[in-house]
Amino acid sequence: MSMSSTNTNTNRRNNNNNNNQRDTFPKRPNNNNNNNNNNGRQSVAIIGGGISGLSCAQELVLGNNSNNNKYDVTVYDTGRLRPGGRCASRQPGDPMKPPEQENQNNNNNDDDFPLLSQYRYDHAAQFIAAPGKENEAFAKQLEQWKSSGILKEFPQGSVCSIDKNGKVAPIQDQTFYYGTNGMGNVPLAMVDQAKQSSNFALEQDTWVSPSSGVKYQKNSGTWKLQAKGKTLGYYDKLVIAHNGKCADRIMSKTPSKEVHSLLRVNFSPNVPAHGGNKMTLNSLYSVTVVLPLESEWSKTLPPNFVCGMLADHPQVRSLTCQTRKYNDQQQEMEQQHEVWTIISSATFGKKHKAPQEFLPQEVIDKVTALLVQAVDGVLKTSVGGTPETPNNGSDKKGDDAPKETTNKMDTNKAASQVLEHRVQLWGAAVPLNVWKNEEGFLYDSNNNVGVVGDWLVEPSIGGAWTSGYQLAQHLNNNHQSLESTEHKIIVGLEGGSFERSESVKSAGIAAIPQ
DSSP: OOOTTTTTTHHHHHTOOSTTOOOOOOOOOOEEEESOOSSSOEEEEEEOOBHHHHHHHHHHHHSSTTTTTSEEEEEEOOOSSOOBTTSOEEOTTOOSSOGGGTTGGGOOHHHHOTTGGGSOEESSOOOEEOOOTTOHHHHHHHHHHHHTTSEEEOOTTOEEEEOTTOOEEEOOSOOEEEEBTBTTHHHHHHHHHHTTSTTEEEEOSOOOOTTTSEEEETTTTEEEEEETTEEEEEESEEEEOOOSHHHHHHHHTSSOHHHHHHHOEEEOSOOOTTOOSSEEEOOEEEEEEEEESSOHHHHHSOTTOOEEEOTTOSSEEEEEEHHHHTHHHHHTSOOOEEEEEEEEOHHHHHHTOOOTTOOOHHHHHHHHHHHHHHHHHHHTOOOOOOOOOOOOOOOOOOTTSOEEEEEOOOTTSTTOOOOEEEEEEESSOOBSEEEEOSSSSEEETTTTEEEOOGGGTOSSHHHHHHHHHHHHHHHHHTTTGGGSGGGOOEETTTTOEEEEOHHHHHHSSSOOOO
């Protein structure tokens, strides 16, 4: 596929400084009839606008030139501002609450986060690791993103390991990338590219209900999608591009029982050595803090440090300085602060896991204090202090969405350097095991439903991209044969088994190719 135009909206993203500004995406008029409009194209609904869903959509509408007019593709994503799933960023001026919450308690978003709202930061995935030699397709995609200005390579020695004694060592023999204007730059580039085709549409901030949002129409062989009681359309094919409880529930009442059996999920910080018999996801906290310039952390760590991984720490698995990562942005403003993001361990995430729809204030306080103090313990610093209980806000999205809160720490306390912080809980974060098969996806041609995700390749951005790309190639290459009765099979099911990801077991936050 060509990525020659993926940097067309770079300036728009870089200058997203207006409150309540949201990216706009192409939409397709609602069609309450079969979306196959006798134009020779079949309609495809993809539930999930993360990397795997966008990769699948992009390849369906642009890949394999002989078939690229065979599908009309609509992606449904829950993100309020932009697509991307765990490959997401906050931009300066982004609203921190949904519109319906913006005027509650007479507080606006800038008042909630007056400091963080000035900065760009990644609150989930912090990097993309170069793939191994076996994944040539994704390696080629990385080079295209890099040459188009979508990605930058981390400076040599800036991605490090940190041991329990605070010893920092650059990670050798591995290349890491980050989004030029945030990790969210990657999914936006994918949307920009897919938009070159009139066959692509993206429906943003759309929550397809797990209980009644998807219904298989036996008489027509189509899939009916609904959101908030409104029919979104009828589709010839359905692709599930997310996991967790919602994906499990969406497929639980459909005729594709074999596919649903693999979407059943367990939440745990670990998985048996044999891989277990069910998809297993961990839960992780993300805490982003604002510190004064020249903080103790900054003075203690090497001057070229950007991101560090703590493989064996019981509470913390990664620490990233966002203002060093995006120092070009900071040079354009009079920098007064440092912004750091801490990702917890899965064990910590489980121990302090709270109700998905609302994080209690006492959990916010405790999680923040413990994680900041855990970093202090490793670096032998004293940044952390005792958090107070101020105003609180929370984004409510669903089982698999990050939960967000407002919490400000009292800067008058002698021990505290934390000026402001933001807490998120990724309830369904990183797969601990992978369904190993030769395909990298699932596709039930009996019911015209497919599944993509990093848990079908490897738990990483590269794994997610590869899964979506491979399903799209399968559909493009077999467009005619999939309609014939002799090919009614479930691809990716036979001969597969769950295997533990040893890389995730070690790193805790993603699979990092060696």
